Amino acid sequence: MPLKHSFLIRKATLDDAGGIATVHVKAWQESYQGIxxxxxxxxxxxxxxxxxxxxxxxxxxxxxxxxxxNETIIGFxxxxxxxxxxxxxxxxxLYVLNAYKGMGVGYQLFSAATSFLAAKGLCPYIAQAxxxxxxxxxxxxxxxxxxxxxxxxxxxxxxxPEVCYQFE
Numbered sequence: 559m560p561l562k563h564s565f566l567i568r569k570a571t572l573d574d575a576g577g578i579a580t581v582h583v584k585a586w587q588e589s590y591q592g593i594x595x596x597x598x599x600x601x602x603x604x605x606x607x608x609x610x611x612x613x614x615x616x617x618x619x620x621x622x623x624x625x626x627x628n629e630t631i632i633g634f635x636x637x638x639x640x641x642x643x644x645x646x647x648x649x650x651x652l653y654v655l656n657a658y659k660g661m662g663v664g665y666q667l668f669s670a671a672t673s674f675l676a677a678k679g680l681c682p683y684i685a686q687a688x689x690x691x692x693x694x695x696x697x698x699x700x701x702x703x704x705x706x707x708x709x710x711x712x713x714x715x716x717x718x719p720e721v722c723y724q725f726e
Contacts, residue, residue: 565632565658567666570622572615577631578624579607585633585653593690598714623670625654625663632658637671640684647680659693668701672725682726686711689719698723 570578583602590599615622618638625633633654640648649671654663675683685703687694688711703723710717 565625565627565663567623567625567670569620570615570624570634572612574624574631575608575611575615578634579604579611581631581634581653581655582607585655588656589653589691593688594718595714595716623667625667627658633663633667635667635671637675639680647675647683649683649685664697682724684722684724686720686722689721695721701725
């Protein structure tokens with residue numbers, strides 16, 4: 559049976575900066591509703607995110623993957639060397655718009671990123687999720703991640719606990 563929506567996973571290009579920024583903002587607003595302060599979510603701006611995405615895509619184009627449906631970006635994933643242990647890899651971010659969750663988009667983005675990490679010899683690798691983000695945690699657990707530690711993420715002077723998962 560065909561998927562309700564078909565999608566394509568590919569490496570991101572510089573032309574994708576605006577689309578990634580749009581998904582980044584909307585996915586935060588969808589995924590962190592009730593977790594991160596609503597004032598923070600309401601203040602997110604695509605225009606403010608675009609320059610950082612342009613920079614990331616210029617500096618590390620090979621690390622960024624997008625999911626597209628009808629040529630519109632619906633999700634993205636970024637991976638590379640771990641920020642805490644350069645011998646390991648890390649999935650820095652993985653976001654999919656709510657309308658496309660449950661269709662395999664996250665899994666396909668995760669697979670593209672982990673194939674990239676394996677090709678670079680960056681295994682094992684880690685990923686982090688906010689402790690209160692139960693869907694993200696369940697996703698990483700379904701992918702075989704095991705809890706290997708905790709940390710915290712601070713935004714707007716408020717600290718949120720994170721769970722770190724390791725993948726072999």
